[in-house]
Amino acid sequence: MPRPQRIEYPHAFYHVMNRGRERQTIFHDERYFQAFLVTLGEAQSRFGCIIHAYCLMSNHYHLLIETPNANLGRIMRHVNGVYTQRYNRLKQTDGPLFRGRYKAILVEKGAYLLQLSRYIHRNPIETQSPLVEDLAQYPWSSYPAYIGQAKAEPWLEREYTYAVLGHRYKFKQYQRFVQGGNDEQLMTFYSKGNTASVLGCSSFKEWVQTQYCTEVTRAAVIQQLQPELDITAIIAAVAAFYDCPISQLTEVNKGPTKGFEGRKVAMYFCQELLAANLRDIAKHFQLGHGGSVSFITHQIRQRQKSDKVFAQLLGEILTFIMKQAA
Known part of the structure:
Protein backbone atom coordinates (compact mmCIF):
# COMPACT_ATOMS: atom_id res chain seq x y z
CA MET A 1 0.00 0.00 0.00
CA THR A 195 -3.81 4.00 12.77
CA ALA A 196 -6.13 6.78 11.69
CA SER A 197 -4.77 10.13 10.56
CA VAL A 198 -7.96 12.19 10.79
CA LEU A 199 -9.74 13.04 14.03
CA GLY A 200 -13.22 14.45 13.60
CA CYS A 201 -16.84 13.69 12.79
CA SER A 202 -17.89 11.73 9.70
CA SER A 203 -18.83 14.87 7.75
CA PHE A 204 -15.38 16.37 8.39
CA LYS A 205 -13.71 13.18 7.15
CA GLU A 206 -15.86 13.20 4.03
CA TRP A 207 -15.06 16.88 3.42
CA VAL A 208 -11.33 16.19 3.66
CA GLN A 209 -11.61 13.24 1.31
CA THR A 210 -13.63 15.22 -1.22
CA GLN A 211 -11.67 18.47 -1.12
CA TYR A 212 -8.07 17.37 -0.69
CA CYS A 213 -7.74 13.89 -2.17
CA THR A 214 -7.53 13.49 -5.93
CA GLU A 215 -8.89 10.37 -7.60
CA VAL A 216 -5.32 9.08 -7.79
CA THR A 217 -4.61 9.50 -4.09
CA ARG A 218 -8.01 8.74 -2.54
CA ALA A 219 -7.26 5.05 -2.23
CA ALA A 220 -4.03 5.87 -0.40
CA VAL A 221 -5.74 8.00 2.23
CA ILE A 222 -9.20 6.53 2.71
CA GLN A 223 -7.88 3.99 5.21
CA GLN A 224 -6.70 6.94 7.31
CA LEU A 225 -10.22 8.33 7.28
CA GLN A 226 -12.00 5.04 8.00
CA PRO A 227 -9.52 2.74 9.80
CA GLU A 228 -12.32 0.31 10.76
CA LEU A 229 -12.61 -0.89 7.15
CA ASP A 230 -12.02 -4.59 6.59
CA ILE A 231 -12.62 -7.07 3.77
CA THR A 232 -16.16 -7.89 4.89
CA ALA A 233 -17.13 -4.20 5.11
CA ILE A 234 -15.79 -3.47 1.64
CA ILE A 235 -17.61 -6.44 0.09
CA ALA A 236 -20.87 -5.37 1.76
CA ALA A 237 -20.47 -1.79 0.52
CA VAL A 238 -19.73 -2.85 -3.07
CA ALA A 239 -22.73 -5.21 -3.01
CA ALA A 240 -24.93 -2.33 -1.83
CA PHE A 241 -23.59 -0.08 -4.60
CA TYR A 242 -24.36 -2.68 -7.29
CA ASP A 243 -27.65 -3.58 -5.55
CA CYS A 244 -26.86 -7.27 -5.55
CA PRO A 245 -26.60 -9.98 -2.89
CA ILE A 246 -23.20 -10.37 -1.24
CA SER A 247 -23.08 -13.97 -2.46
CA GLN A 248 -22.98 -12.70 -6.03
CA LEU A 249 -19.63 -11.12 -5.21
CA THR A 250 -18.10 -13.79 -3.01
CA GLU A 251 -19.14 -17.01 -4.76
CA VAL A 252 -17.62 -18.38 -7.95
CA ASN A 253 -20.35 -18.12 -10.60
CA LYS A 254 -20.54 -20.09 -13.83
CA GLY A 255 -23.95 -18.93 -15.00
CA PRO A 256 -25.17 -15.60 -16.39
CA THR A 257 -23.26 -13.67 -13.71
CA LYS A 258 -19.88 -15.19 -14.62
CA GLY A 259 -17.28 -12.43 -14.75
CA PHE A 260 -19.60 -10.01 -12.93
CA GLU A 261 -17.91 -6.60 -12.74
CA GLY A 262 -18.86 -5.98 -9.12
CA ARG A 263 -16.96 -9.08 -7.98
CA LYS A 264 -13.79 -7.86 -9.64
CA VAL A 265 -14.26 -4.34 -8.31
CA ALA A 266 -14.72 -5.68 -4.78
CA MET A 267 -11.43 -7.58 -5.04
CA TYR A 268 -9.75 -4.45 -6.36
CA PHE A 269 -10.82 -2.31 -3.42
CA CYS A 270 -9.96 -5.02 -0.90
CA GLN A 271 -6.41 -4.98 -2.21
CA GLU A 272 -6.23 -1.22 -2.74
CA LEU A 273 -7.58 -0.05 0.61
CA LEU A 274 -6.35 -2.66 3.06
CA ALA A 275 -3.09 -4.14 4.24
CA ALA A 276 -4.61 -7.63 3.79
CA ASN A 277 -2.52 -10.14 1.88
CA LEU A 278 -3.72 -11.71 -1.37
CA ARG A 279 -4.31 -15.09 0.25
CA ASP A 280 -6.80 -13.63 2.76
CA ILE A 281 -8.64 -11.80 0.00
CA ALA A 282 -8.76 -14.97 -2.11
CA LYS A 283 -10.41 -16.90 0.74
CA HIS A 284 -13.24 -14.36 0.97
CA PHE A 285 -13.89 -14.79 -2.76
CA GLN A 286 -13.56 -18.60 -2.73
CA LEU A 287 -10.45 -18.56 -4.91
CA GLY A 288 -7.72 -21.15 -4.62
CA HIS A 289 -4.74 -18.81 -4.42
CA GLY A 290 -3.77 -15.15 -4.29
CA GLY A 291 -2.46 -15.12 -7.84
CA SER A 292 -6.04 -15.04 -9.13
CA VAL A 293 -6.72 -11.89 -7.11
CA SER A 294 -3.56 -10.28 -8.44
CA PHE A 295 -4.55 -11.05 -12.05
CA ILE A 296 -8.10 -9.70 -11.62
CA THR A 297 -7.04 -6.49 -9.86
CA HIS A 298 -4.43 -5.89 -12.56
CA GLN A 299 -7.23 -6.05 -15.12
CA ILE A 300 -9.18 -3.44 -13.16
CA ARG A 301 -6.19 -1.09 -13.00
CA GLN A 302 -5.55 -1.40 -16.72
CA ARG A 303 -9.19 -0.64 -17.48
CA GLN A 304 -9.09 2.31 -15.09
CA LYS A 305 -6.22 3.82 -17.09
CA SER A 306 -7.88 3.39 -20.48
CA ASP A 307 -11.57 3.94 -19.68
CA LYS A 308 -12.43 7.37 -18.23
CA VAL A 309 -16.04 6.43 -17.55
CA PHE A 310 -14.95 3.35 -15.61
CA ALA A 311 -12.36 5.40 -13.70
CA GLN A 312 -15.12 7.82 -12.70
CA LEU A 313 -17.26 4.88 -11.59
CA LEU A 314 -14.45 3.64 -9.34
CA GLY A 315 -14.28 7.09 -7.77
CA GLU A 316 -18.01 6.99 -7.07
CA ILE A 317 -17.72 3.53 -5.53
CA LEU A 318 -14.82 4.69 -3.35
CA THR A 319 -16.90 7.59 -2.03
CA PHE A 320 -19.81 5.22 -1.41
CA ILE A 321 -17.58 2.82 0.55
CA MET A 322 -16.46 5.66 2.76
CA LYS A 323 -20.02 6.79 3.46
CA GLN A 324 -21.07 3.24 4.31
CA ALA A 325 -18.19 2.90 6.78
CA ALA A 326 -18.84 6.26 8.48
Whole structure:
Protein backbone atom coordinates (compact mmCIF):
# COMPACT_ATOMS: atom_id res chain seq x y z
CA MET A 1 0.00 0.00 0.00
CA PRO A 2 1.41 3.46 -0.87
CA ARG A 3 2.70 5.66 1.94
CA PRO A 4 -0.19 7.92 3.01
CA GLN A 5 -0.03 11.45 1.67
CA ARG A 6 0.11 14.39 4.04
CA ILE A 7 -3.12 16.34 3.85
CA GLU A 8 -2.22 20.03 4.01
CA TYR A 9 -4.39 23.12 3.63
CA PRO A 10 -4.38 26.66 5.11
CA HIS A 11 -5.20 26.80 8.83
CA ALA A 12 -5.31 23.04 9.25
CA PHE A 13 -4.82 21.74 12.81
CA TYR A 14 -2.59 18.75 13.58
CA HIS A 15 -1.63 16.60 16.53
CA VAL A 16 2.05 15.95 15.82
CA MET A 17 4.03 13.27 17.65
CA ASN A 18 7.46 11.72 17.41
CA ARG A 19 9.65 9.62 19.66
CA GLY A 20 13.28 8.61 19.90
CA ARG A 21 14.69 5.68 17.96
CA GLU A 22 14.13 2.44 19.85
CA ARG A 23 12.34 4.58 22.46
CA GLN A 24 15.61 6.22 23.49
CA THR A 25 15.58 9.33 25.66
CA ILE A 26 15.48 12.54 23.63
CA PHE A 27 15.31 14.98 26.57
CA HIS A 28 17.93 14.20 29.24
CA ASP A 29 17.77 17.36 31.32
CA GLU A 30 16.68 20.99 31.27
CA ARG A 31 19.18 21.92 28.54
CA TYR A 32 17.54 19.53 26.09
CA PHE A 33 14.00 20.62 26.91
CA GLN A 34 14.99 24.27 26.52
CA ALA A 35 16.75 23.57 23.21
CA PHE A 36 13.56 22.01 21.85
CA LEU A 37 11.42 24.93 22.99
CA VAL A 38 13.84 27.35 21.32
CA THR A 39 13.53 25.30 18.14
CA LEU A 40 9.73 25.50 18.31
CA GLY A 41 9.92 29.26 18.70
CA GLU A 42 12.16 29.50 15.65
CA ALA A 43 9.73 27.40 13.62
CA GLN A 44 6.85 29.64 14.65
CA SER A 45 8.74 32.78 13.65
CA ARG A 46 10.18 31.41 10.42
CA PHE A 47 7.22 29.48 9.02
CA GLY A 48 4.24 31.29 10.53
CA CYS A 49 2.77 28.28 12.31
CA ILE A 50 0.60 28.64 15.42
CA ILE A 51 1.44 26.38 18.37
CA HIS A 52 -1.62 25.81 20.55
CA ALA A 53 -0.22 23.23 22.98
CA TYR A 54 2.82 21.07 23.67
CA CYS A 55 4.00 18.39 26.05
CA LEU A 56 7.58 17.11 26.08
CA MET A 57 8.12 13.70 27.66
CA SER A 58 11.48 12.00 28.15
CA ASN A 59 11.39 9.96 24.94
CA HIS A 60 8.68 11.63 22.84
CA TYR A 61 6.76 14.84 22.30
CA HIS A 62 3.23 16.02 21.49
CA LEU A 63 2.38 19.24 19.64
CA LEU A 64 -0.90 20.85 18.65
CA ILE A 65 -0.06 22.96 15.59
CA GLU A 66 -2.07 25.14 13.21
CA THR A 67 -0.61 25.87 9.77
CA PRO A 68 -1.93 29.10 8.17
CA ASN A 69 0.45 28.53 5.24
CA ALA A 70 -0.26 24.81 4.68
CA ASN A 71 3.38 23.92 5.33
CA LEU A 72 3.46 21.26 8.05
CA GLY A 73 6.12 19.22 6.26
CA ARG A 74 8.53 22.14 6.11
CA ILE A 75 7.87 23.05 9.74
CA MET A 76 8.56 19.56 11.02
CA ARG A 77 11.69 19.09 8.91
CA HIS A 78 13.03 22.17 10.68
CA VAL A 79 11.92 21.10 14.16
CA ASN A 80 13.21 17.53 13.97
CA GLY A 81 16.33 18.35 11.96
CA VAL A 82 17.51 21.35 13.99
CA TYR A 83 16.73 19.73 17.33
CA THR A 84 18.67 16.61 16.30
CA GLN A 85 21.70 18.81 15.58
CA ARG A 86 21.37 20.53 18.96
CA TYR A 87 20.87 17.22 20.74
CA ASN A 88 24.01 15.78 19.15
CA ARG A 89 26.04 18.82 20.17
CA LEU A 90 24.81 18.60 23.77
CA LYS A 91 25.33 14.84 23.92
CA GLN A 92 28.57 14.96 21.91
CA THR A 93 27.34 12.30 19.54
CA ASP A 94 26.02 12.07 16.00
CA GLY A 95 23.47 10.25 13.89
CA PRO A 96 19.66 10.20 13.74
CA LEU A 97 17.66 10.84 16.89
CA PHE A 98 14.04 10.14 15.97
CA ARG A 99 12.51 6.85 14.90
CA GLY A 100 11.64 8.23 11.47
CA ARG A 101 8.75 10.08 9.97
CA TYR A 102 6.71 12.01 12.53
CA LYS A 103 3.05 11.12 13.06
CA ALA A 104 0.55 13.87 12.21
CA ILE A 105 -3.18 13.56 12.86
CA LEU A 106 -5.41 16.09 11.12
CA VAL A 107 -7.89 17.46 13.67
CA GLU A 108 -11.31 19.05 13.26
CA LYS A 109 -11.74 22.44 14.91
CA GLY A 110 -14.02 22.99 17.88
CA ALA A 111 -14.81 20.26 20.38
CA TYR A 112 -12.31 17.77 18.95
CA LEU A 113 -9.54 20.36 19.25
CA LEU A 114 -10.48 21.07 22.85
CA GLN A 115 -10.43 17.38 23.73
CA LEU A 116 -7.05 16.97 22.07
CA SER A 117 -5.61 19.89 24.05
CA ARG A 118 -6.69 18.10 27.22
CA TYR A 119 -5.28 14.78 25.99
CA ILE A 120 -1.88 16.34 25.30
CA HIS A 121 -1.71 18.11 28.65
CA ARG A 122 -2.69 15.01 30.63
CA ASN A 123 0.23 12.96 29.28
CA PRO A 124 2.44 13.30 32.40
CA ILE A 125 -0.18 11.59 34.59
CA GLU A 126 -1.56 9.13 32.02
CA THR A 127 1.60 6.98 32.07
CA GLN A 128 1.95 3.73 34.04
CA SER A 129 4.05 5.64 36.56
CA PRO A 130 2.74 9.23 36.73
CA LEU A 131 5.54 11.79 36.57
CA VAL A 132 3.79 14.24 38.91
CA GLU A 133 0.82 14.27 41.27
CA ASP A 134 -0.38 17.64 40.01
CA LEU A 135 -0.16 18.50 36.29
CA ALA A 136 0.70 22.08 37.19
CA GLN A 137 3.99 20.77 38.60
CA TYR A 138 5.18 19.45 35.23
CA PRO A 139 7.30 22.24 33.69
CA TRP A 140 7.73 20.89 30.13
CA SER A 141 4.12 21.25 29.08
CA SER A 142 2.05 24.28 28.16
CA TYR A 143 -0.52 23.32 30.81
CA PRO A 144 0.91 25.46 33.67
CA ALA A 145 0.72 28.48 31.36
CA TYR A 146 -2.85 27.57 30.38
CA ILE A 147 -3.99 27.78 33.99
CA GLY A 148 -1.99 30.91 34.81
CA GLN A 149 0.62 29.22 37.03
CA ALA A 150 3.61 29.77 34.73
CA LYS A 151 4.73 32.35 32.20
CA ALA A 152 3.72 31.34 28.69
CA GLU A 153 6.25 31.04 25.90
CA PRO A 154 5.87 34.14 23.69
CA TRP A 155 4.85 31.97 20.74
CA LEU A 156 2.20 29.91 22.58
CA GLU A 157 -1.38 30.61 21.46
CA ARG A 158 -3.98 30.01 24.19
CA GLU A 159 -6.83 32.35 23.36
CA TYR A 160 -8.36 30.17 20.63
CA THR A 161 -8.68 27.25 23.06
CA TYR A 162 -10.17 29.51 25.72
CA ALA A 163 -12.69 30.79 23.17
CA VAL A 164 -13.77 27.25 22.26
CA LEU A 165 -14.15 26.47 25.96
CA GLY A 166 -16.35 29.55 26.24
CA HIS A 167 -16.02 30.65 29.86
CA ARG A 168 -15.08 34.03 31.32
CA TYR A 169 -12.92 32.48 34.08
CA LYS A 170 -10.58 30.86 31.58
CA PHE A 171 -7.77 29.67 33.91
CA LYS A 172 -10.06 27.95 36.42
CA GLN A 173 -12.40 26.58 33.78
CA TYR A 174 -9.59 25.09 31.71
CA GLN A 175 -8.06 23.53 34.83
CA ARG A 176 -11.43 22.03 35.74
CA PHE A 177 -11.86 20.78 32.17
CA VAL A 178 -8.48 19.00 32.13
CA GLN A 179 -8.94 17.54 35.60
CA GLY A 180 -12.21 16.01 34.41
CA GLY A 181 -10.28 13.35 32.50
CA ASN A 182 -10.01 12.40 28.85
CA ASP A 183 -12.99 11.80 26.62
CA GLU A 184 -13.77 8.08 26.24
CA GLN A 185 -14.24 8.33 22.48
CA LEU A 186 -10.87 10.04 22.12
CA MET A 187 -9.15 7.38 24.22
CA THR A 188 -10.69 4.70 22.00
CA PHE A 189 -9.32 6.51 18.95
CA TYR A 190 -5.77 6.54 20.34
CA SER A 191 -6.00 3.01 21.74
CA LYS A 192 -6.09 1.77 18.13
CA GLY A 193 -2.42 2.60 17.81
CA ASN A 194 -3.00 5.89 15.98
CA THR A 195 -3.81 4.00 12.77
CA ALA A 196 -6.13 6.78 11.69
CA SER A 197 -4.77 10.13 10.56
CA VAL A 198 -7.96 12.19 10.79
CA LEU A 199 -9.74 13.04 14.03
CA GLY A 200 -13.22 14.45 13.60
CA CYS A 201 -16.84 13.69 12.79
CA SER A 202 -17.89 11.73 9.70
CA SER A 203 -18.83 14.87 7.75
CA PHE A 204 -15.38 16.37 8.39
CA LYS A 205 -13.71 13.18 7.15
CA GLU A 206 -15.86 13.20 4.03
CA TRP A 207 -15.06 16.88 3.42
CA VAL A 208 -11.33 16.19 3.66
CA GLN A 209 -11.61 13.24 1.31
CA THR A 210 -13.63 15.22 -1.22
CA GLN A 211 -11.67 18.47 -1.12
CA TYR A 212 -8.07 17.37 -0.69
CA CYS A 213 -7.74 13.89 -2.17
CA THR A 214 -7.53 13.49 -5.93
CA GLU A 215 -8.89 10.37 -7.60
CA VAL A 216 -5.32 9.08 -7.79
CA THR A 217 -4.61 9.50 -4.09
CA ARG A 218 -8.01 8.74 -2.54
CA ALA A 219 -7.26 5.05 -2.23
CA ALA A 220 -4.03 5.87 -0.40
CA VAL A 221 -5.74 8.00 2.23
CA ILE A 222 -9.20 6.53 2.71
CA GLN A 223 -7.88 3.99 5.21
CA GLN A 224 -6.70 6.94 7.31
CA LEU A 225 -10.22 8.33 7.28
CA GLN A 226 -12.00 5.04 8.00
CA PRO A 227 -9.52 2.74 9.80
CA GLU A 228 -12.32 0.31 10.76
CA LEU A 229 -12.61 -0.89 7.15
CA ASP A 230 -12.02 -4.59 6.59
CA ILE A 231 -12.62 -7.07 3.77
CA THR A 232 -16.16 -7.89 4.89
CA ALA A 233 -17.13 -4.20 5.11
CA ILE A 234 -15.79 -3.47 1.64
CA ILE A 235 -17.61 -6.44 0.09
CA ALA A 236 -20.87 -5.37 1.76
CA ALA A 237 -20.47 -1.79 0.52
CA VAL A 238 -19.73 -2.85 -3.07
CA ALA A 239 -22.73 -5.21 -3.01
CA ALA A 240 -24.93 -2.33 -1.83
CA PHE A 241 -23.59 -0.08 -4.60
CA TYR A 242 -24.36 -2.68 -7.29
CA ASP A 243 -27.65 -3.58 -5.55
CA CYS A 244 -26.86 -7.27 -5.55
CA PRO A 245 -26.60 -9.98 -2.89
CA ILE A 246 -23.20 -10.37 -1.24
CA SER A 247 -23.08 -13.97 -2.46
CA GLN A 248 -22.98 -12.70 -6.03
CA LEU A 249 -19.63 -11.12 -5.21
CA THR A 250 -18.10 -13.79 -3.01
CA GLU A 251 -19.14 -17.01 -4.76
CA VAL A 252 -17.62 -18.38 -7.95
CA ASN A 253 -20.35 -18.12 -10.60
CA LYS A 254 -20.54 -20.09 -13.83
CA GLY A 255 -23.95 -18.93 -15.00
CA PRO A 256 -25.17 -15.60 -16.39
CA THR A 257 -23.26 -13.67 -13.71
CA LYS A 258 -19.88 -15.19 -14.62
CA GLY A 259 -17.28 -12.43 -14.75
CA PHE A 260 -19.60 -10.01 -12.93
CA GLU A 261 -17.91 -6.60 -12.74
CA GLY A 262 -18.86 -5.98 -9.12
CA ARG A 263 -16.96 -9.08 -7.98
CA LYS A 264 -13.79 -7.86 -9.64
CA VAL A 265 -14.26 -4.34 -8.31
CA ALA A 266 -14.72 -5.68 -4.78
CA MET A 267 -11.43 -7.58 -5.04
CA TYR A 268 -9.75 -4.45 -6.36
CA PHE A 269 -10.82 -2.31 -3.42
CA CYS A 270 -9.96 -5.02 -0.90
CA GLN A 271 -6.41 -4.98 -2.21
CA GLU A 272 -6.23 -1.22 -2.74
CA LEU A 273 -7.58 -0.05 0.61
CA LEU A 274 -6.35 -2.66 3.06
CA ALA A 275 -3.09 -4.14 4.24
CA ALA A 276 -4.61 -7.63 3.79
CA ASN A 277 -2.52 -10.14 1.88
CA LEU A 278 -3.72 -11.71 -1.37
CA ARG A 279 -4.31 -15.09 0.25
CA ASP A 280 -6.80 -13.63 2.76
CA ILE A 281 -8.64 -11.80 0.00
CA ALA A 282 -8.76 -14.97 -2.11
CA LYS A 283 -10.41 -16.90 0.74
CA HIS A 284 -13.24 -14.36 0.97
CA PHE A 285 -13.89 -14.79 -2.76
CA GLN A 286 -13.56 -18.60 -2.73
CA LEU A 287 -10.45 -18.56 -4.91
CA GLY A 288 -7.72 -21.15 -4.62
CA HIS A 289 -4.74 -18.81 -4.42
CA GLY A 290 -3.77 -15.15 -4.29
CA GLY A 291 -2.46 -15.12 -7.84
CA SER A 292 -6.04 -15.04 -9.13
CA VAL A 293 -6.72 -11.89 -7.11
CA SER A 294 -3.56 -10.28 -8.44
CA PHE A 295 -4.55 -11.05 -12.05
CA ILE A 296 -8.10 -9.70 -11.62
CA THR A 297 -7.04 -6.49 -9.86
CA HIS A 298 -4.43 -5.89 -12.56
CA GLN A 299 -7.23 -6.05 -15.12
CA ILE A 300 -9.18 -3.44 -13.16
CA ARG A 301 -6.19 -1.09 -13.00
CA GLN A 302 -5.55 -1.40 -16.72
CA ARG A 303 -9.19 -0.64 -17.48
CA GLN A 304 -9.09 2.31 -15.09
CA LYS A 305 -6.22 3.82 -17.09
CA SER A 306 -7.88 3.39 -20.48
CA ASP A 307 -11.57 3.94 -19.68
CA LYS A 308 -12.43 7.37 -18.23
CA VAL A 309 -16.04 6.43 -17.55
CA PHE A 310 -14.95 3.35 -15.61
CA ALA A 311 -12.36 5.40 -13.70
CA GLN A 312 -15.12 7.82 -12.70
CA LEU A 313 -17.26 4.88 -11.59
CA LEU A 314 -14.45 3.64 -9.34
CA GLY A 315 -14.28 7.09 -7.77
CA GLU A 316 -18.01 6.99 -7.07
CA ILE A 317 -17.72 3.53 -5.53
CA LEU A 318 -14.82 4.69 -3.35
CA THR A 319 -16.90 7.59 -2.03
CA PHE A 320 -19.81 5.22 -1.41
CA ILE A 321 -17.58 2.82 0.55
CA MET A 322 -16.46 5.66 2.76
CA LYS A 323 -20.02 6.79 3.46
CA GLN A 324 -21.07 3.24 4.31
CA ALA A 325 -18.19 2.90 6.78
CA ALA A 326 -18.84 6.26 8.48
